[in-house]
Amino acid sequence: MISRTRLKIDSLVQLLLGAGGLAAWATNNFVLALSLLWLLWLWQTGSALELWLDYRHHSRKPYLLVAPILLVLALFSSFGKLLLAICAVVYIWHTVRDYQVVLRRPRSFWEL
Numbered sequence: 001m002i003s004r005t006r007l008k009i010d011s012l013v014q015l016l017l018g019a020g021g022l023a024a025w026a027t028n029n030f031v032l033a034l035s036l037l038w039l040l041w042l043w044q045t046g047s048a049l050e051l052w053l054d055y056r057h058h059s060r061k062p063y064l065l066v067a068p069i070l071l072v073l074a075l076f077s078s079f080g081k082l083l084l085a086i087c088a089v090v091y092i093w094h095t096v097r098d099y100q101v102v103l104r105r106p107r108s109f110w111e112l
Helices: 004-026 030-055 058-076 078-104
Strands: none
Touching (some): 030 078, 058 078
16 A cells, blocks of 8 residues: 555655746746656656556556657657657646555555
């Protein structure tokens, strides 16, 4: 079972990296924005791999299949970077949704 703390930290880091990337992009600091996008991609790929290997979390498997393709596309085109950003937003949405599901889950038998 995925812990609340793990998902809380994962959500927080992803939201901070995403918000930092948007803030950097809005202030025309494109190098920082691109660096934060790459860090976000790296964090999300590691998170998806850990969720898949440890918990067999099936909603992360498509991301693991698409992430290497997005990496290659992003290295060679601006459109690939846009696709990488869109995929990052979708992954953040999945993580926040999973965190909400875990928050609704009872912590013990006595809470049922």
